[in-house]
Amino acid sequence: MxxxxxxxxxxxxxxxxxxxxxxxxxxxxxxxxxxTNLSPLNMLIFDIRDVKKLIEEGDNKLAITILKSADKNVRKVKEFSAKTKKITSTRIKKGIALLKQNKNDEALALIQTAIDSLIEAGFAKPSDFESI
Structure with a gap:
């Protein structure tokens, strides 16, 4: 038995x-x-897109969790220079701090800046950040 x-x-x-x-x-x-077979860069892009949507929906707690995970992935992105990794990591940490203070509008502006920077540098396309 x-x-x-x-x-x-x-x-x-x-x-x-x-x-x-x-x-x-x-x-x-x-x-x-x-x-997953996704590269760290693709995972970062998806995380940023998801965080933006979560902030818009008011789910700060889950957005913070995803941002913490994204911060770990930044170090793994081979396409980023050391300076880019540092800037991105700093933005993520600032976003976490803003979300903890419930400053959603400022956090959204920071996320949008990160999105614009990724697109401008050629790491992502605008279509990568469109809603599903």
Missing amino acids: KFLICFLLALTCLTFNTGVFNSSTLRYTSCAFAQ
């Missing part, structure tokens, strides 16, 4: 790709929910 339960748990975990149950150790190991 114990083997059957372990087998069903392992099968369920593999089916939903949320983790693997190791029947020999009776431990559950979680797997990553999403893996």
Whole structure:
């Protein structure tokens, strides 16, 4: 009976790709929910687009979470120079601070500046920031 339960748990975990149950150790190991082939630059672009939409909707808490993740991705963008990485990271941190103070209009203006800079530098196209 114990083997059957372990087998069903392992099968369920593999089916939903949320983790693997190791029947020999009776431990559950979680797997990553999403893996992507997107470059760090593309992930940053999508994060900025999502943050802009979230700020417009008033969801500052989730916008802050995404910005923190985006700040980590800035370091991984190979196309950015060290100066560009520093400027982008500084803008993200300032955006987080503004959102924590509920200064949504200022945060939106800062996000728009970041979008304009990415487009002007040729890292993104205007269509990258259009709503889905």
